[in-house]
Amino acid sequence: MKVSRKIVLHFPARLVEEPIAYRLVKDYNLQFNILKASIIPDSEGFVVLELSGSQEDYDRGIRFLAKTGVKIEALSQNVVRNEDKCTHCGACLTICPTGAFEVDPITREVLFVHDRCIACANCIKACPPRAMELHF
Amino acid sequence: MSKTIEEINSKIRSGKVVVVNAEEVIDIVRHRGLSQAASEIDVVTTGTFAPMCSSGIYFNIGHSKPRIKLEAGKTYLNDVPAYTGFAATDVMIGATALPEDDPRNKIHPGDFNYGGGHVIEDLVSGKDITLSATSYGTDCYPRKKLDTLINIQSLNEAVFFSLRNCYQNYNVAVNTSDKTIYTYLGIIKPRLGNAMYCSAGQLSPLLNDPYYKTIGIGTRLFLGGGTGYISWHGTQHSPSAPRTDNGVPKRGAATLSLTGDLKQMNARWLRGVSMQGYGASLGVGVGIPIPILNEEILEYTAITDEDIFTAVVDYSTAFPNNLPDILGETSYAQLKSGTIRLGSKSIPTASLSSYRRALEISNILKDWIASGNFLLTAPVAPIPGAESGQSTRPLNYRPVERNNC
Known part of the structure; x- marks a missing residue:
């Protein structure tokens, strides 16, 4: 089953320069669409993403994100x-x-x-x- | 065949009047021909609903005990400054007034969430308004301060009055610069990113009577949900604007000064608006009936958006510097299609004038007339026409020489 969800990712300063979105595509077959982003090197950042893929890939991708230390929230705005x-x-x-x-x-x-x-x-x-x- | 306004009014009184709006008339004329349609149709109704700076209200608050004269003091309505330089208890406020502590554009673009237009909307809605005034005392008007709630119901008179409404036609605004600009025509994106227009086109009152043959001083009309009248031509009235072969101006052209009983009006048709980075204003609904006295007048009302043109103006250079340059002309049919073309560039369009609300106004006015509640008037005097040579002059700037010693 394909899922598509809008999420907000908060990046701590140490992760800002990591190619996290790249891993989502390469390792988890996920498509992403950046809806809004504010990332300043050496500081915190956030990205609003629409993330889509199969339910299985999506769940694995989210687990990966959580493990890296990215804080994940559903888009509530x-x-x-x-x-x-x-x-x-x-x-x-x-x-x-x-x-x-x-x-x-x-x-x-x-x-x-x-x-x-x-x-x-x-x-x-x-x-x-x-x-x-x-x-x- | 021709008719008089009195004959049309007899039909209104007897419930036999045939009234259609300025959109419906297009197909009727197309199918039945001018001659037959002119004999059948008695009235065509128009409408427009858009932000209209230059609108305002005045009212009389009644005398307090002891008396205060507001006239040379300072008066605020919900913190928005009002004008009182007429007499002791007459107060006037315009749509664009702002509270003194509004930050304006200090942090650009400013929000302008509340101004004179919003005070007018709140007052018309029946909400209590805070009136705060200070003045100097006199023997006959000793009071120096007044802080009170007022309500439209308890005011002696409350009157809508505009210096200028119902622009016959209007510029389309674009932006050729590299940054977003914030204007009274809305947010205009850089590099011709969008085009903003503001007219009801084929429904708009003065585009349906381009030579002001039926619309003049004294014309009764729909104003803000109530009944109003044309009191004069509006400021910046410029009937000598260039016209197409059908007589319709291709630029701003005529304007009207309107007045009417505010107590009859309602907030659906008088709506405070905030133009980001620009200021506050008032959305005003106006509808004018056009008596079909003959075929010529009917033909004017059958105008379509395809045949109404206006100028595309660069609001990043030409407009702010008051230069006459235009980038091109476009029709309202093109504007309403969602994109206009300028050279090789396709530009998405958006409107500040609500066509849907304009249509609603034309239909309300239709109902008023069809039900016998609204009689037509002949103008008591014309407004200056295309032959008058009248046009808007720029300011003749004459620097003031002062001896600063």
């Missing part, structure tokens, strides 16, 4: 739209890096496709009526 506040202007359309907003060509309603959202939060302050909210 969630962007939701406050429907009372959204005016369907569409200012969010070109701000979202993953194309999670679409305009219905007939009704001109702005649709929020939550599955595509990576919770980067770019839309929060780009929304004039502040309809996009970040929940933890």
Whole structure:
């Protein structure tokens, strides 16, 4: 069975220069998509990854990560739209890096496709009526 | 065949009026032809909902015991400064006012989460607003401080008033620089990363009456969910803008000054907005009915997004430096398709104006008219037209010479 999960990896300073993502690909056949990253050499860092592969590879990969000392968390940040506040202007359309907003060509309603959202939060302050909210 | 506004109003009173919105009229004219459609249709409704700086409100709070004159003091509404330079208890606030302790763009881009537009939204929603004022005492107005809650219901008059709304057409903003810019048209990405536009296009009021043949001073309209009127042409009214063969301006062109009873309005149609890195404003809903007096007026209302063009302007250079240069022209049909082309570059588009809300306004106005609750008005005076030669002049900058001794 194939799984795909969004996780947050916190790297202690000593691991920042280790090629950990490379091992996930090479040794565990996992695909990864970096959604957000902040890594400064000699300091701590974090990466938000979407990690996919077979359930077995995924579990082995996570065990490998845990053993290296990387702290693993599920991505709990969630962007939701406050429907009372959204005016369907569409200012969010070109701000979202993953194309999670679409305009219905007939009704001109702005649709929020939550599955595509990576919770980067770019839309929060780009929304004039502040309809996009970040929940933890 | 032609009709008068009085004949249309009789049909409204008797419930026999035929009213369609400015989107529906397109297909009707296409299928039935101008002549037949003009005899059938009495009114076409338009709509627009977008951030509109230059909007504001004024109200009278009533006299306190003892009396205070706010007029030469300082007055704040939820910490946002208001203008009181009219009289003792008249207060005015504009959409873009900001609290004095708002950090602005000190950490760029600023958030501008609360400003005058939000005060207006809160007041219209029926929320209590804090009014804090200081002034100097006089023999007849001895009080020097006032700190009170106010509510729209207890105000003597509360009036929406705008210096400029309903821009006939508007620039498309792009950015040719290497960094993201934060503008009143939204966030514009570097290297032509996106294009922001702000018009309801074929539904927008003044694009459906491009020569202001039916829309003028005194025209009754949908304003913020209530009834309003055109009080004058708006500031920066520029009807001499270049036009296409169909008469529709290809640049900003006309504007309207609007007024109406704030107590009738509601927050769905007056919405405080925050433009990151720019400031606060107010989203305003406006809908104007167009009486179909003859075929010519109907033809104007049948305009489609394919036939409305506007200028693509670089907001990283031309706009801030007030230069007339444009990068090209594009139609609203192209803008609404999701991408425009500029040379060899394909640019994704986004709108600040809500077409969906504009459509909703045009339909509400349709219902008001069809149910006999809204009669049309003939303008009591026209607004300056294309022949007036009126256009917006830049500031004539004249440095002030001072003797600094």
